[in-house]
Amino acid sequence: MEREIMASYETKKNCEIRIFERSDEMATDLAEYISQVSEISVKERGYFAIALSGGPLVQFMRNLCEPPYSKTLDWSKWYIFWAEERAVAKNHVDSNYKLTKEELLFKVPILSSHVYPINDNATVEEAATEYEFVIRQLVKVRTVGVSESNDCPKFDLIVLNIGSDGHVASLFPNHPALELKDDWVTYITDSPEPPPERITFTLPVINSASNIAIIATGEDKAKPVSSAISNRSEGLDVPSIPARMVQPAEGRLVWFLDKAAASSLDAKNDAYEH
Numbered sequence: 001m002e003r004e005i006m007a008s009y010e011t012k013k014n015c016e017i018r019i020f021e022r023s024d025e026m027a028t029d030l031a032e033y034i035s036q037v038s039e040i041s042v043k044e045r046g047y048f049a050i051a052l053s054g055g056p057l058v059q060f061m062r063n064l065c066e067p068p069y070s071k072t073l074d075w076s077k078w079y080i081f082w083a084e085e086r087a088v089a090k091n092h093v094d095s096n097y098k099l100t101k102e103e104l105l106f107k108v109p110i111l112s113s114h115v116y117p118i119n120d121n122a123t124v125e126e127a128a129t130e131y132e133f134v135i136r137q138l139v140k141v142r143t144v145g146v147s148e149s150n151d152c153p154k155f156d157l158i159v160l161n162i163g164s165d166g167h168v169a170s171l172f173p174n175h176p177a178l179e180l181k182d183d184w185v186t187y188i189t190d191s192p193e194p195p196p197e198r199i200t201f202t203l204p205v206i207n208s209a210s211n212i213a214i215i216a217t218g219e220d221k222a223k224p225v226s227s228a229i230s231n232r233s234e235g236l237d238v239p240s241i242p243a244r245m246v247q248p249a250e251g252r253l254v255w256f257l258d259k260a261a262a263s264s265l266d267a268k269n270d271a272y273e274h
Contacts, residue, residue, distance in 0.1 A: 014248060014251075014252055014253065015229075015252070015253040015254070015255070016252070016253070016254045016255070017229065017254075017255045017257065017262070017265070018254060018255065018256050018257065019257050019258075019259065019262040019265075020256070020257070020258050020259070021258075021259055022258075023060070023217060023258060026060060026215075026217075026256055026258060027060045027061075027062060027063050028063055029256070030060050030061060030063070030213070030215070030256055031061065031062075031063035031064050031069055033213065033254065033256075034050075034061065034064060034157065034159075034213075035064070035069050035072075035073060037156060037157050037210075037211050038050075038073055038074075038077075038078070038156075038157075039073075039074075041077075041156040041157075041210070042074050042077045045142070045145060045156070046077065047077055047079060047142075047143050047144075047156075048074075048077050048078050048079065048156050048157075049079045049081065049138075049143065049144045049145070049155050049156050049157075050078065050079070050080060050081070050155065050156060050157045050158070050159065051080075051081040051082060051083040051155050051157070051158045051159070051201065051209075052080065052081070052082055052083065052096070052100060052159050053082070053083050053084050053096065053159060053160050053161050053168075053169060054082075054084065054085075054086070054096035054099060054161070055161045056161070056215075056217070057159060057160070057161050057215050058099055058100050058103040058104055059103055060215055060256075061103070061104060061159075062103065062104075064104065064108065065103075065104060065107035065108055070107070070108055073108075075108050075109045075110050075111075076109070076111060076114075078110050078111075078114060079114045079115075079116070079138075079143060079144070080100070080105070080110060080114060080115045080116065081116050081135070081155070082096055082097065082100075082116075082117065082118060082199075083158050083159075083160060083169045083200065083201045083206065084096065084169040084170040084198060084199065084200045084201065085097065085117070085118040085127075085198065085199045085200075086195050086197070086198050087120075087124040087127065087187075087195065087197035087198060087199065088120065088195055089120050090117060090120050094194075094195055095120075097117040097118070097120075116131075116134060116135075118130075118131050118199050119131070124187040124188075124189060124197040124198070124199060125187050127187070127199055128185045128186055128187040128199045129185075131185045131199060132183065132184045132185040135153050135184060135185070136153075136184070138153075139153050145210070147208040147249065147250065148250075149208075149249055149250065150204060150208060150249070152184065152204050152205050152208035153184060153205055153208065154208050154209060154210055154250075154251075155205075155208075155209045155210070156209070156210050156211065157209065157210070157211045157212070157213065158201070158206055158209040158211070158212050158213075159212075159213045159215065160206075160212065160213070160214045160215070160246070161214070161215055161216070162214055162215075162216045162221055162224055162225065162228065162243045163193070163224070164220040164221060164223075164224060165192070165224065166224035166227060166228060166240075166241035166242055166243045166244070167242050167243070168206070168214065168242050168243045168246060169200045169201050169206065169242075170188060170191060170198040170199070170200035171200055171202075171203065171242040171245075172188075172191065172192055172242065173240040173241060173242060174240045175188065175190075177200065177202065178203060178242060178245065180202045180203070180204075181202075181204060182204075183202050184201070184202060184204070184205050185199060185200070185201060185202065185205070186199075186200060186202055187199050187200070188200065203242075203245055203246075206246055207245075207246065207247055207248050207249050207251075208248075208249060208250070208251075209248060209251050210250070210251045210252070211248075211251055211252055211253075211254070212246060212248055212251060212252070212253045212254070213253075213254050213255075213256060214243065214246065214253070214254075214255050214256070215256045216255065216256070216257050216258070216261040217257075217258040217260065217261050218258070218260050218261060219260045219261075219263065221257075221260070221261040222260060222261055222262070222263045222264040223264055224241060224243060225243075225255070225257060225261050225262065225264065225265065226264035226265055226266075227241050227243075227244065228241050228243035228244040228246075229244075229255070229265065230265070230266070
C-alpha cells in the first residue's frame with residue numbers, strides 16, 4: 001500500500017519520524033504499520049502482544065476494523081494489554097478499556113480470553129501488582145516475549161500518546177515512577193491530569209518492546225515532540241521529558257505526527273537525518 005507521508009526521517013537513535021498532512025493519512029499508515037508488525041510477530045513467534053494507551057490513540061486505529069485488515073489479520077493470535085489505565089470502573093467514561101472496547105474490540109474477532117484489562121475492583125496498588133503478575137505468567141510461557149538483556153517483557157508493539165507536558169503512558173515529568181528499574185507495572189495516586197489514580201508500565205518495560213509507536217497530533221504537542229526528539233534544549237525542561245526517555249534498547253521507535261505536532265521540528269537539526 002502506498003503511504004501518503006509528507007516527510008519521513010530516519011534518526012540516529014533507531015527511530016523514524018513520519019509526518020502527515022491529514023489525520024486520515026496518519027490513520028491509514030498506522031493501520032498498515034500495525035498490520036505489518038502483527039504479521040511479522042505471528043510468523044516469528046506465533047503471537048502478537050500489543051499494549052495500548054488511551055486518549056485519541058485507539059480512534060487512529062479505526063482502519064484496522066475495515067477491509068482489508070478486518071479480513072486478513074490473524075486476530076486469533078492477538079493479545080491486548082494496556083500500557084496505562086485509569087483506576088476507574090470498566091464502564092466509566094475515563095476507562096481506556098471502555099474506549100478500546102467500543103472503538104476496536106467490538107468490531108474485530110479478537111478472543112475475549114486474549115484481552116487483559118486491569119482489575120477495576122482492586123485498589124490501584126493491588127491492581128498494579130496483579131497486572132504485573134499476569135504479565136509475568138504470560139512471559140513464562142512466551143505468549144509475551146522476553147528481553148534477553150534485562151528479562152523484562154518484550155511486547156511486540158507498544159502504542160503510546162504523548163501529552164502536552166511530554167508524558168507517555170502515565171509517566172509524568174519529574175515523577176518518581178520514572179526512576180523505577182525493577183518493577184514492570186506501577187501505580188500513581190497524584191496524576192496532574194484527572195483522574196489522579198492510574199496504573200502504568202514502567203520505562204524499562206516500554207524500552208524493552210520490539211516496536212514502539214508514539215502518536216502526536218495538534219499544535220499543543222509541537223513543543224514536547226520537539227523536546228523529545230531534538231538534541232537542543234529549548235523550551236521545556238528537556239531532561240525531564242518522559243517521551244525523551246523512550247529509547248528502545250533493542251527495538252525500533254516510530255513517531256506518527258501530524259503537521260501541527262511536527263511544526264517545531266527543524267529538519268536541519270542533528271537529531272535526525274533525511
